[in-house]
Amino acid sequence: MCSQVTVFLEREEIFVPLALHQYLGDVNQENNDEQKGDKQIELLTVPSGISCQSAMDVVKTPLNTIACENASDHSKFKDMKTLSLNDLPKTYQNDDILALIKSVAELAVVVHVPVSKQAGLYWQGTGKVEEVFIFKENTQCRCMKCKASGNPSKEWGKVMIATSTKLLTARKYVTEIKCTLFHDSEEGEATLAYLNGDAYTSNEWGVCKFFCYTCDMDLLNKLDAYLDVFEDKWIIAFAKYYKTIKSAEEKFLVMICHPHACKKHVSIGTWSKLRPFVTFDAATCPGCEGSFLVIPCFDVDEDDFS
Numbered sequence: 001m002c003s004q005v006t007v008f009l010e011r012e013e014i015f016v017p018l019a020l021h022q023y024l025g026d027v028n029q030e031n032n033d034e035q036k037g038d039k040q041i042e043l044l045t046v047p048s049g050i051s052c053q054s055a056m057d058v059v060k061t062p063l064n065t066i067a068c069e070n071a072s073d074h075s076k077f078k079d080m081k082t083l084s085l086n087d088l089p090k091t092y093q094n095d096d097i098l099a100l101i102k103s104v105a106e107l108a109v110v111v112h113v114p115v116s117k118q119a120g121l122y123w124q125g126t127g128k129v130e131e132v133f134i135f136k137e138n139t140q141c142r143c144m145k146c147k148a149s150g151n152p153s154k155e156w157g158k159v160m161i162a163t164s165t166k167l168l169t170a171r172k173y174v175t176e177i178k179c180t181l182f183h184d185s186e187e188g189e190a191t192l193a194y195l196n197g198d199a200y201t202s203n204e205w206g207v208c209k210f211f212c213y214t215c216d217m218d219l220l221n222k223l224d225a226y227l228d229v230f231e232d233k234w235i236i237a238f239a240k241y242y243k244t245i246k247s248a249e250e251k252f253l254v255m256i257c258h259p260h261a262c263k264k265h266v267s268i269g270t271w272s273k274l275r276p277f278v279t280f281d282a283a284t285c286p287g288c289e290g291s292f293l294v295i296p297c298f299d300v301d302e303d304d305f306s
């Protein structure tokens, strides 16, 4: 007998885990690393999820032409154009899952941070837009341009970005963090958008969240709409799979990343552990630190991620 299950979920009720790729090689040596901080930076022996760059800009070279210090197989990364149902495990070969992955990808950002002690050297990782707040009256824009102008815009907003704490150990000030959005193709200069960090909000479990202020209303509205799409796609996928897929059996994971500061890619694999940090077998490269991990484990709850 077949029974139809209808799931009604309020937006406030949905739990979407904020799981980020964090390089695990030095988790157990955290104290050690803190002590030798500057020395480590001088030697360029950065955690392997971080890419060292000589410019605070995205890379326009195709990923498959870049030499990899991690010796990762770059053909395992799919770009958003070539990603297809065949790249997904059998049980997830459905347009709703593909749409979910693509909706998260719209929220991915390239994160650049200047290394404190080394002029002309930048650490690069990946982050994700977490929340957007838009203000339309009685307040003044706090973006750098408006602060300097003396005539701040009254319509403005702030964008919360989440990334790995490890990436930000190279920074002095939050204002030095640069985010590049919509780096989707090697030719995509016209579509790129930029945000600068302006205030830290939290730093827990290896996840750092910070705000960027802007009065680019088109950008704010676009990101706000992408967040809504992501939630909608998550709810649709939840309704479809929560009864039938056992996460303990599938352990499906998709990393949305900017390896080597190249355009957006996904890396697909399985997770083996959710706590204290997510461990997985998907291909990773320098530049993937802080990448959002899509883990559609609809039968696990918040406690499994804490």
Ligand SMILES: [Zn+2]
Pocket: 067, 068, 069, 070, 071, 072, 074, 259, 260, 284, 285, 286
């Ligand atoms: Zn690589």
Ligand SMILES: [Zn+2]
Pocket: 141, 142, 143, 144, 145, 146, 147, 152, 153, 156, 214, 215, 216
């Ligand atoms: Zn402004």
